[in-house]
Amino acid sequence: MEDGDTRYEAVRSRDGRFDGEFFFAVRTTGIYCRPSCPAVTPKRHNVRFYASAAAAQHAGFRACRRCRPDAVPGSAEWNVRADVVGRAMRLIGDGVVDREGVAGLALRLGYSARQVQRQLTAEVGAGPVALARAQRAHTARVLLQTTRLPVTEIAFAAGFASVRQFNDTIRTVYDASPTGLRAAAPRRDTPGTPATGIPLRLAYRGPYQSTALFETLAAETVTGIEEMTGPPGRRVYRRTLRLPYGTGIAAVDERPGGQGGGGWLDARLRLTDPRDLTTAVQRLRRLLDLDADPYAVDERLGADPRLAPLVAARPGLRSPGAADPEEFAVRALVGRGEAERLVQAHGKRLDAPCGTLTHLFPEPSALADADGSLGALATALADGSPRLDVGADRDEAERALLGLPGMDARTAAVIRARALGDPDVAPPGEDVPDTWRPWRSYALQHLRTTHRERYSRER
Template sequence: MATQTAPLWRDTERCYRAVTARDQRFDGQFIMAVRTTGIYCRPSCPAITPKAQNVRFFPTSAAAQAGGFRACRRCLPDAVPGSPDWNVRADLAARAMRLISDGLVEREGVPGLARRLGYSERQLGRVLTTELGAGPLALARAHRAHSARLLIELSALPLTDVAFAAGFSSVRQFNETIREVFATTPSQLRAASLRRGRRTEPTSSTRLSLRLPFRAPFDAQSVLRYHASRALPGVEAVEESAEGITGYGRTLRLSHGPGLVWLSPQADHVRCDLALTDLRDLGSAVSRVRRLLDLDADPEAVARVLGADPALAPLVTKLPGVRVPGAVDGPELVLRTVLGPDAARVAALGPRVPAGEPPMDTLTTLFPTPEAVAALDVTPLAKTVATALTDGTLDPHVGRDPTELRAELAALGLDADYVLTRVLGAPDVLLTTDSAVQRSATALGLNLADAARGWRPWGSYATRYLQIFDPEETLS
């Protein structure tokens, strides 16, 4: 796995240089708070750069809020790509953040979060406060505030309904949090959004259109082609033109009912159209889609390491911003892996979902649950894996410890490296047994065992470059 390094936010000199340069590449990687104004911002905030002695840096918005700062209404520091640390790091804090972003605290509370991570609530709180500057409740509160802002600004949902959809237990708690975090009331936040023309009118209260940010460069076509090449009819759909893939959609199995998502790459964002059964699933849906496309990656950091290898440098230059494809559901990914060519037949037997509006009208089916797959006529290995997923012997979710999950997968004879890359977003897994990787390595004269040491901690991205590379192609 990746080598641990000191977190960026502790390097105050480097952070202040990024703020002075208004460098958008650092948005989401740390938070800047200004003592004299009591406001926290993204590094690229267009406001006048404060003096160095008046600035503090935090790892998360929750930490800044816990320090008494409120969010800047000019730069909207929560509307940025997430920190790449949550994939690069495999420690408790990173795993907790992945689960919090998926909405686990709203569904199961802090006890459920601690249980999933295998720690006591006290241990978990101590570690998160030390590492991230805030405990699990404060981190979940920041996540709820972000979800609430999206619903306030982008939906016509009554504010009372927004409160509960975002995961707040009461309207009073909702109002207090919005005032504390954004220094305004929910109604004022909505009025300001309408004046800016931010809302895209939904056809119903459960349909939203969002702009998902990413760190440039972003090679949208390669990651969308990867998903398109494995698309299961009914579960997924693809739209193409002469320019490439213009849209990719799929069904989502969410906590409060099925959802549909349609993704359309744009120059500076990915348009994300969502149709949800229940808006309480908004945060979880967005988190899963971001993992699917690896939108929180730091392409500049990847390019610095892989571009230093003379064999890979031409390809890195030619295809900047390649991403590692993720997954929206761990059990589904594992089952599709063991089912192989039979996955399409099994998927067709999944439960139907309510018809969506174009282009989502081709999304008709949820992938079957492990319980349902275990009852079907499938291979013995697929039945064994489905049973293990059903009884909890195998539990692939984004908060898992990679070593423990690897052991569970290996015990069933599964390709642990592939699953860790797709489900956990593990950044440093080189798929040495992949046939495309082997062909490209041979064509480029690479010894994979030796080269892998120089590619750390980005072996998963090296895998993608080698999979994309055509050995018949000449790179100059």
């Protein structure tokens, strides 16, 4: 969608497939929108296109109050790309700029701050500060409209350095004061707090096979840190989260909401520190693969005779990720049963257990004294080699994993696909042709889902 006229056609047809992939702004109104905005279509000569909400805001446009362009799924491009821009966008989404500044972001990427600024501005239309500012504004809006937190607390929870900066940003981005933005929110019978749970809608584009993904999560559930409740189709997945400022408990409903070109999953987050909201949301999005582009995946895989009937039966099948990459690496190595033993023996107990959720998964440093391959992996993770965060270089991480004693190529490939979110992984020994590139992880998910369902029917 590089051509402006092609993008304008998407706007004219209100095509939700491109929500989050680009934004359009209207010069005469000073407002920017998502492509599917239901408002009156503007004239072509008044329209400007931007690669990110931050770029539109930086150009002086305000967010549309009707289509809420800041709430769309993230661009699938940044999820897929392994270059410095893709890695930078994932790190900014995880809150690294708010916690460590631009210098910290650049250090993680192995580039100078000037190089990162130049590359992001060239491709996204905004630098890391503007991108983080747009994210802070969105976090603030969510907290204003879904919780009873005082406005001053929200300012600092969203990552703003001062109340004045918070007020100025909210007025600039939403053309409203914080109190006005709160007053304009739809009424909720039970507004949340970080302690009782912040209600959220986790948006996605296109079709979404939530039942298949929840089946995968149910099969992997580790007692103490995860649970799945309710019957198929109406299940709720809950898990504990270790976060930069505290801990959290997340609950996600299996039943999708919305129609047509996209929808959402209802979720609730209980946080010990509201500053962790952005990071917690991003980690859930990666676990549930909510920023994928199912249209691109299905188009490529559906052209293959072997996969075509599977894609037709399950359009929008996702490839699950991981809420905590280091946790997943350990679980992939030792298996579910041993993971449950490790939780009970070495996991940190929650200050306030919630049902069967009683612990956090043990940090790598707590497992470093273990014997054999587990100890080697835990020691390496505690030392930062390999790095498995969202900004990690996938090739370097896999090489580092393969250099550890007891780590085989198949386990390293699974970690790359899930913990690092690589959409194009072919584990050794799998019949995965190159014609399925760049979506081989999704192709394997189709095959595994079909096998699991066939096995379930035959039992």
